[in-house]
Amino acid sequence: MKPFRERDTVKVGLVGATVMAVLGLLVFTWESLPIIGGTTYVAHFREAAGLSPDDEVRVAGVKVGKVTDVELENSYVKVSFRSRGVWLGDRTVAAIRIKTLLGQKMLALEPAGGAELDPGTPIPLERTITAYDVTEAFEDLANTVSDIDTESLAESFDTLSETFSATTPQEVRTALEGMSALSRTVATRDEELRKLLEHSAGVGKILAERTDQFNALLDDGAVLLTEFANRREAIGALLRGTRDLSAQLKALVQENQAQIGPALTQLDRVAEVLQRNQANLDKALKLAGPFYRLVGNAVGNGRWIDTYICGLIPAADGTAGCVPPRR
Structure with a gap:
């Protein structure tokens, strides 16, 4: 068998490209195959x-x-x-x-x-x-309503009611009068009703176009509810544990109220003392910084301690002969 590196690279490339093209075609058109x-x-x-x-x-x-x-x-x-x-x-x-x-x-x-x-x-x-189609039903309803002459319809019902007023039972006259009143109501709201039906048809079309998004939303909601159902025991145990902890804390506070009350009172007094001496505490903290810095300088040379002696030998004029270091 001829080694691969000794073969014609152009032919090998063409064969490889053809195989990849056939595989890609099969991947994208597999549903059109008779068997698969x-x-x-x-x-x-x-x-x-x-x-x-x-x-x-x-x-x-x-x-x-x-x-x-x-x-x-x-x-x-x-x-x-x-x-x-x-x-x-x-x-x-x-x-x-x-x-x-x-x-x-x-x-x-x-x-x-x-x-x-x-x-x-x-x-x-x-x-x-x-x-x-539901959308077509709304459209047909809107067209039908727009074609109805509601004024003529109301007059027709009035005429029927007046014609049969003497010969028909009271129930029939009442029904005709009610239908006449309904027709007048529809007549007065004819334009609003037509707009409502037209908008309903538009909403139906938009919802139909967004069906995939609504389906995804419903599927996600179903997944969420399923997860809640699967975790129902864990959520129930968490709520029961929280309830038990609350009861134990309440009992603990009730049992130790005699000790907690005085402790809180003393703590309030300590806070009051600290607040009253806040100025002194601030001053002490300000002075502590230079003090500890000088101490660090004195003992910061390994095993030795730096010292400063002032006034050990008097000066010729009788003064101390030195000036103490300043902060």
Whole structure:
């Protein structure tokens, strides 16, 4: 076998780059492989209902794949999805469901049939169900309310109430009068109600766009609550220990109150004496510094002690002959 260092480095580099490129391609597209990534199926829906690629595919609440593509084909919506590890029959029903309260969608499958579902045969419209979007419901409600002539509606109820006032029971007249009053109330608040519904639709859209963040927040909250549940015994023991310690300290104070009281009184007196002599203490501390510095100078020469004698020999004029050192 030819040694590695004797081979052509250019060829070795090309082979290595090709191998790395193939491995990288496999890493990024492994879900598209027939065996590893699962099987691709197609379902036809009358409308997309907010379903988008990368939404989950679930069977009995368990995730088995994801939506790969949503596109319009002729007069229906073609939804392509991949599933792995689940059996799907030739009578399988596909439905677009609302995954969260914020409006995120998922594709729910109900396996049925006696034979396995052919990946080349789409699930027809007869076996697909489309969910009604909450955001669209608010939008439709806002449009419907804006189209209602509330003034005419109130007048109609008034007319009905007056027409039937003599021939209808009191309960019916009361109901018509109540509906008339309700219509007038809606009429007076028509603009505010329309704005409220429009804003509700906007809030629904924003919440739907922020579904991932809300899901992460809920997941983190669940993790926190789970951790609290796991540490419940430790937290309970800590609280019980704190309660017992408080009781013991209270009992200790009660038992030693006769000794603690006089001790605190004496301590108060000592503090009062120290406060009263604070000026003298400050002066003593100021004088202690030069004193200990001179002592350090005197005994700081190893085994010897420096001394200074003043006035041992008198001067000729009868004075001491020296001047004592100053601080």
